Amino acid sequence: MKYVIIIDSVATLPEYVIKQRPIKILPVEITIDGNSQPDTLVASELNTIYKSDLINTNSKIDTTPPSEDDIHSYLMNEVAPHYDYAVCQTTSAANSPIFSAFKNCANNINIDAKKKRNSLGIQHPFYMSYVNSETSNAGQGLLALYADAMLSKGVEFSVYRENVEKFKRAVRTYTVVKDVLYTRNRAKRLGIDSIALPTAFIGQLIGVSPIIRFTRDVMTPLVLKPGYEKAVAKVCLYAIEQINQGLFLNFINIAYAGPISDLDQITEFQTLKSVAQTKKVKLVIGMMSLCGCINYSPGSFSMGIAPKNQTADPTA
16 A cells, blocks of 8 residues: 655655655745745755845744645645555644644545546545644654654554554654744744743843743743753753663654754764764754744754653753
């Protein structure tokens, strides 16, 4: 049975990973200062945008998630004629209507896909599943890697559905915010009071960067570290600790809203790469999607990890 994993572009995976795996992106529409375009994970396009300073505190930015009609059309044209099973994973239902849109149109998609495939002479039944990842960004990308790791081994889809519900509860997304005031303004616009205004202004004045945890549909600011590089270093040291203690999946997904070469200037990031290689943990490193960048700020760093130690955080 041929499968495809469908994620929205709030998730982040490197372009090369998507090309190597049966993963498709349903893009969010991005409007910046009146100019609209579908989100992208093409590294060259992201690099140009991030270098242009197009996304900043003064930018007027809107995102339009795919509608039920968009989802239906995409699956009918891009998925049903080519795949037997569509594994759909969405960003957190707490912060986006995308999961509800998938849920609302799933029955019609399954019915119409059968008709479409019959007209094409395809006799094999079509199945569609959908899951709320309960996170976003790098953590959501990690969930897609988990799905591919399972399905590529030929596990039954009933087993996949059971296991993915367990695994997603173990996924932690840690994001280090580069521009606190930008993130606070964006969160307030979305109705998310994740960073109080006084904290945002203080952060801008003294160079503090928060570490935000997103798991199980809950976004929590954990700690304010003095200096962006120190905050990223703290997350990297946490990841090293979790590698040594054990992971539920030997992948760590990292997304950065800027040139990846910037990260190599942080000693702890280099150490993380060395430890991961020694311990045979695959670091998947790529540029953050526009949607991810817009939600947090240019220059932000996001890590998706599934540690066996579910009580630790990069807070000390």
